[in-house]
Amino acid sequence: MTRKIAIFDTTLRDGEQSPGASMNTEEKLIIARQLVRMNVDVIEAGFPISSPGDFKSVHEIGKIAGDTCTVCGLTRAVDKDIEVAAEALKSAKRPRIHTGLGVSPSHLRDKLHLTEDEAIERAIHAVKYARNFVDDVEFYAEDAGRSDQEFLVHIIQAAVKAGATVVNIPDTTGYNMPWNFGTRIKELRERVDGIEDVTISVHTHNDLGMATALALDAVQNGATQIECTINGLGERAGNTSLEEVVMAIKMHGEALDAHTDVVTRELTRASRLVSSITGINVQPNKAIVGANAFAHSSGIHQDGVLKARDTYEIIDPADVGAAGSEIILSARSGHAALRHRLGELGYTFDDAAFEDVYNRFLEIADQKKEVFDEDLESMVQERQREVKA
Ligand code: KIV
Ligand code: ZN
Numbered sequence: 001m002t003r004k005i006a007i008f009d010t011t012l013r014d015g016e017q018s019p020g021a022s023m024n025t026e027e028k029l030i031i032a033r034q035l036v037r038m039n040v041d042v043i044e045a046g047f048p049i050s051s052p053g054d055f056k057s058v059h060e061i062g063k064i065a066g067d068t069c070t071v072c073g074l075t076r077a078v079d080k081d082i083e084v085a086a087e088a089l090k091s092a093k094r095p096r097i098h099t100g101l102g103v104s105p106s107h108l109r110d111k112l113h114l115t116e117d118e119a120i121e122r123a124i125h126a127v128k129y130a131r132n133f134v135d136d137v138e139f140y141a142e143d144a145g146r147s148d149q150e151f152l153v154h155i156i157q158a159a160v161k162a163g164a165t166v167v168n169i170p171d172t173t174g175y176n177m178p179w180n181f182g183t184r185i186k187e188l189r190e191r192v193d194g195i196e197d198v199t200i201s202v203h204t205h206n207d208l209g210m211a212t213a214l215a216l217d218a219v220q221n222g223a224t225q226i227e228c229t230i231n232g233l234g235e236r237a238g239n240t241s242l243e244e245v246v247m248a249i250k251m252h253g254e255a256l257d258a259h260t261d262v263v264t265r266e267l268t269r270a271s272r273l274v275s276s277i278t279g280i281n282v283q284p285n286k287a288i289v290g291a292n293a294f295a296h297s298s299g300i301h302q303d304g305v306l307k308a309r310d311t312y313e314i315i316d317p318a319d320v321g322a323a324g325s326e327i328i329l330s331a332r333s334g335h336a337a338l339r340h341r342l343g344e345l346g347y348t349f350d351d352a353a354f355e356d357v358y359n360r361f362l363e364i365a366d367q368k369k370e371v372f373d374e375d376l377e378s379m380v381q382e383r384q385r386e387v388k389a
Pocket of ligand 2: 014170203
C-alpha cells in the first residue's frame with residue numbers, strides 16, 4: 001500500500017483571498033458540502049477572528065463536515081485569535097487550529113519585528129496555548145521557502161516539542177524551484193526529533209507557476225499533506241491547484257509511493273461550482289478542469305484520438321467527471337474528424353462526394369473559429385439542393 005497523502009483544502013480561506021473571490025456563509029457551505037462529497041481530509045474554513053462572517057462560516061461548516069473531515073480555522077500566533085478560532089470550531093467533530101508566524105528574514109525583521117529567539121518563543125506559546133482547546137494543532141512557518149534553513153529546523157523542532165500535530169512548510173511567495181524545495185523537507189525529516197510522529201504539510205503558491213511541482217517534490221521527500229485550492233484560486237497567482245495534485249498523484253502514485261482518497265469524478269463539478277460562486281472563470285487551457293482539457297483541434301490529433309483515445313489523452317475524462325473528449329471542427333481539422341462528426345449527425349458520403357463536402361467545409365471553416373453542427377447541417381442541405389437541381 002502506498003502512503004496516504006492528506007488533501008487539505010483551503011479554497012474557503014486562502015482561495016477566498018483571491019481578489020474578488022469573497023463568499024458569504026451560504027456560498028461557503030455549498031462549496032464545503034462538495035468538498036465533503038469529494039472526501040477531502042481537511043477543510044480550512046476561514047480565519048475566525050477576521051470578521052463575524054468568517055467566524056460564522058467556520059462554525060456552520062463545523063456542523064456539516066461530519067466525523068471524517070477535519071475542519072480547520074486559521075489564526076496568527078496571538079492568544080485572542082486562538083481563543084476565537086477555538087470558539088468557532090466548537091461545532092466540529094474534528095477541529096484543528098492552524099497557528100503560526102512568519103519565519104523568513106524579511107518577515108521577522110520588517111513585518112513582525114522579532115528576533116529569531118523571540119519568534120521561537122512565540123511559536124512555542126501559540127502551539128501550547130492552542131493545545132489547551134483542541135488536540136489537533138497545525139503550526140505554519142510562513143515564508144519558510146525563503147527562510148534560513150538552520151532557523152527553520154529550530155523553529156519546527158520547537159513547534160513539534162510544544163505539541164504540534166502537523167507542521168506546515170509554506171512557500172508563501174512561490175519563490176522556490178522543485179530541486180531546492182524538497183531538500184528542505186528532507187532535511188527537516190533528518191534533523192527534527194519526533195518529526196516522524198507528526199504530519200509534514202506543504203503549502204505552495206504559484207508565483208513562478210511551480211506550485212504543483214513543488215508540492216509533488218515535497219511529497220517525494222516525505223510530506224504527507226498538501227494544502228491546495230479548487231482551480232488554484234488564491235492570493236496573487238494562486239495556490240497549488242487541488243485537481244492537479246490529486247490527478248498527478250493518481251497517475252504517478254507508484255513512483256511517488258502515494259495516493260489520496262479524493263473522489264476524482266467530482267473534480268469537474270467542484271471546479272464549476274467554485275467558478276460560478278466566485279465569478280472567477282477558469283482559463284480554458286487549465287489542466288484537468290479547463291474547457292479545453294479534453295478538446296482536440298488539429299487534424300493530426302483528431303485522427304489519432306478517433307483511432308485510440310490515449311494517443312493524445314492521458315486521463316479518461318470520466319475519471320474527473322468531464323463530459324468526454326471533444327473534437328473541435330475548425331480549419332485545422334482533417335478528413336477523419338469531419339467524416340466522424342457527419343456520421344454522428346447521420347450523414348455518410350462516398351469518397352468523391354465527401355471530397356466535395358470537405359472542400360465546402362474548409363470554405364466555411366476559414367471564415368470561423370469553430371464550425372458547429374448547425375453549420376454542417378446547412379452546408380449538407382445546401383449541397384443536397386444543388387445536387388438535385
Ligand atoms: O501562504 C502562506 O504561508 C499561508 C499561511 C498562512 C499558511 O497562507
Ligand atoms: Zn497561502
